[in-house]
Amino acid sequence: MNSCKILYFAVAFAGAISIAAAADCAVEGRVELPKLRRAPVVNKRYEIVSSAGVLAPFPAFAVVYLEGRFPQPQALPVAQMAQKDLAFVTPLLPVRVGTKVEFPNLDNTYHNIFSFSPSKRFDLGRYTSAERPIPSQTFEKAGLITLRCDIHEHMRGLVLVVDTPHFIPTDSEGRFKLGGLPAGSYKLKAWIDSKTTLEKNVDLIAGQTLRVEFP
């Protein structure tokens, strides 16, 4: 796990703690991850691979999140999607709606990160590692955003914007544990790839840990 992952685990953990005062439910389980048998079209080094037009991180992991109505926080922490060695450091970044994401360039060359995705179109223009302030975008709409670099056509990154504070990436085995959840009925979703999001209705009971297996 790299620093960015630690960061968003920390964010998620902090979110969980803050809600823990109101509720203390948890969900744990396992998401069955797709086995990428076919050779990825794009080189393995790049962490977003596509197979038959489906984008997924590699090595595979999923993002599990709980959908429902949750109060908006005063301020959201800033996330980062850095570029290093002509690739996005984080292949897939899950963020809550309204999160500001910085795109620092850690290479010695220009990058030009842009997105034509319907949920967020932006173009950061060309910039180097010296660019200050670090080019950033705030993601106001839930959805999957494909990040590209206009200069390096192979670069691909994903930002999964979810309208919930309760989300967590699985480990490479697909295991997850999402805690600090309020009791109630929700939809628990597992994003597996750009075309596959599984969901299950869950009833969370205070003080209990629900076990969910996807699928």
Added chain:
Amino acid sequence: MKLLAALSLLIISLTIFGLYLAERQVTAETQHDLRQAFDAELALLRTAREFRHASVIERCHALVHKPRIHAALEDGALDLLYPNAASELGKVLVPGNEEEPLARRSTRARFYRFLNAKGALIPPVVAAEVGELAAEDEQKLSFKSLPEEQQSGYFWMDGNREVVEVIVTPIISTEDGQAIAALVAGFPVAGGERLAPEIQSGLWLDGRLYFQALAEPLRAGLNAKVTEAVTSGEDAAKGGVEVQLGGGRFMLFCESLNPNGLFQTAHEVAIYSLADLLSRQRDLRWRAGGAGALLLLLGIGASFYVSARLAAPVRELAAVSAENRVLREKAEAALKVKSDELLRTARFSADASHQLKTPVAVLRAGLGELIAYGGQTPEAREEISMLLQQTSRLTSIIEDLLLLSRLDAGRVQLEVETVNLTGLVESCVEDLEVLHGFPADCVETNIPPSLMIDGQKRYTHIVVHNLIENARKYNCPGGRIRITAYEEGSTVFLRIANNGHSIPESSREHIFERFHRGGMNENVPGHGLGLNLARELARIHGGDLRLVRSDGEWTEFEARFHSAKVDAKNAEA
């Protein structure tokens, strides 16, 4: 004059031959030059075409790899497709300025469009930005399905006024490797413009010729030629054929451009004007002709000079040879005279001898009868006896002369037999004693018994007799005669010596001449024919006669004969 004419003729023929060679050379070289120039220009044209093609293809490739194009197509932002293409492609794909040279303009697209995954046209937002097209022309750009590989083809556009090269480049998704769209770009092509210095290039497509630079009647003519070339076979005019177009001669080159593509095959048509080349050839011929004429004049001048230089010694030579001829003719005439004289002399002496024989015989017989009748005074008898003696000498001379003249005329035929030389010598020695009273003890003979030689006895007898007679006649009083004979190999030597006076050196050459008598013994009877006759006869026997010694002590003659030993042996066998 003859020399001059010959030289001039030689030079003229050489010059004409040279001119002929030069003409052939000029023709061959011009042909070669033409071929080379044509090939060079064609190569230039092809290179330019390939370069341009590679360039536009590369541009299309680069374009379809642009992340923004991919993003617009793959990330569901078709509305951003044309605007981004416009910004991405910048000046590359905007329609070229008509004022620009074709070489630059032809790498800029006249228009471009995108096709969706089904091959249908994605309509542009602002047509002016992507090159406006008539609806019917735009229709031509759609496909039933997208090609998997880049294709290029040619289309008549703008109401059949223009041909454009259309390059269809599929856009392959980086996500699934499938063709998700295609870029269709149209580029202007040469319509008869001069791309290389001498070469004009255009296109033949769908039975029509795109060759705007050529005026209509010529274009129709060229179209007919190209149609013929195209329909007659696969790239019939690929290497270039010569054609006649409206009074001018051209090399026509025709090559199919996209033989295995999706689109209708187009043919590149290039014509190369031969006018300049022909005029150059004409010019070269004139120059060669001029040079030849000059050469001819120079040659004739040189021949005058050379013949003048050559003629002098030849004239001298001619003069000398004329002199020589006169001399030779004189010499020949003289020789003829001499020979005639000789013949006449020989005939005369033969005739004379013959004519003399009869009267001498009559005279002799008369004198003999006169003595036989008797009744004369002793003085008269002595006189008659002396006359008789003289007639017998005369007879001997006549006979010798007759024999000599027959020898001279080559009319003596030897009837060769085996002659006993020993016997011959003995009988002559006997005669010495009997006829002349020469003392027998003064004659030394050293002859092997039965020494046989080849010859005719009558003539060998004359040889031996004359030699012994001479030895007797010219001997000193009381002198001796020595006769030796021996055999060496196939030769028999007979040596006859006396103690006569030494013959002076100066006379030795002459003793064998006729009527030579040594100039010393006028009292000695003889007529100076003996030695000469003996030598002639020895020679016709294949031998010879020579003086071997004359030193005051001995004067010795040597006669050679062929030995008859072999024959004798054969005879014995």
